[in-house]
Amino acid sequence: IGVPGLFDAASGTTTFLTNMPGGWRGVPVVSRLAEALDAPTALINDARAFALAESELGAARGCETAVFVAIGTGVGGALILDGRLYLGSSGDAGDIGNYLLHAVDVSQEIPRKEVVDSVVSRTAISAEAAALAVKRQAPALRKLAGTDVTDIKSGDLAEAIRRGDKPVERLVRSRARVMGAVLSNLVDFLNPDMVVLGGGLVESL
Numbered sequence: 001i002g003v004p005g006l007f008d009a010a011s012g013t014t015t016f017l018t019n020m021p022g023g024w025r026g027v028p029v030v031s032r033l034a035e036a037l038d039a040p041t042a043l044i045n046d047a048r049a050f051a052l053a054e055s056e057l058g059a060a061r062g063c064e065t066a067v068f069v070a071i072g073t074g075v076g077g078a079l080i081l082d083g084r085l086y087l088g089s090s091g092d093a094g095d096i097g098n099y100l101l102h103a104v105d106v107s108q109e110i111p112r113k114e115v116v117d118s119v120v121s122r123t124a125i126s127a128e129a130a131a132l133a134v135k136r137q138a139p140a141l142r143k144l145a146g147t148d149v150t151d152i153k154s155g156d157l158a159e160a161i162r163r164g165d166k167p168v169e170r171l172v173r174s175r176a177r178v179m180g181a182v183l184s185n186l187v188d189f190l191n192p193d194m195v196v197l198g199g200g201l202v203e204s205l
Helices: 029-037 046-057 116-120 122-134 139-145 154-162 166-190 200-204
Strands: 006-008 013-016 066-071 075-081 084-086 194-198
Touching: 013 029, 046 066, 046 075, 046 084, 046 194, 066 166, 066 200, 075 116, 116 122, 116 166, 122 139, 122 154, 122 166, 122 200, 139 154, 154 166, 154 200, 166 194, 194 200
Parallel strands: 066 194
Antiparallel strands: 006 013, 066 075, 075 084
């Protein structure tokens, strides 16, 4: 079972799932589903489930080395190295959402905390798009989803662009360029056979 958040793999219990109501704290997912399905059951991070599925059955089938990035509410990632899912020493390898951007403000020597997730995720983009809607610079988006960031989904961003909201298009393209730069670095570093993009934002846009 692919879950978007923290869990205890040994007990099969969720610790905290950011995007689920109440955070799904302490939910024994494995024991409940194993009993209901009468089948062996285990938990895995949703981005790593995406990587396994694509490497076994989808776009990266047959690739020895591949990078996977899922862009939606957050940004997740996973790696296939030598034909196998690579987890790293603590099981978190591939977590590209925490990739640090602009680690130091060179003009003032002040450390910064911008990470991919806070710039490229649908949540981050929706927050800036909501500001455009508030300022009436994105009339189509304002009509589609209003000005509350929690109501602006990936499909709304895509439809607003189709309806001519150029500021929203420029916003999305600017974030895509950031993601492209990050992926370019990973390609240079890992030399993968393929990069596979997925997630709600990618599917919509």
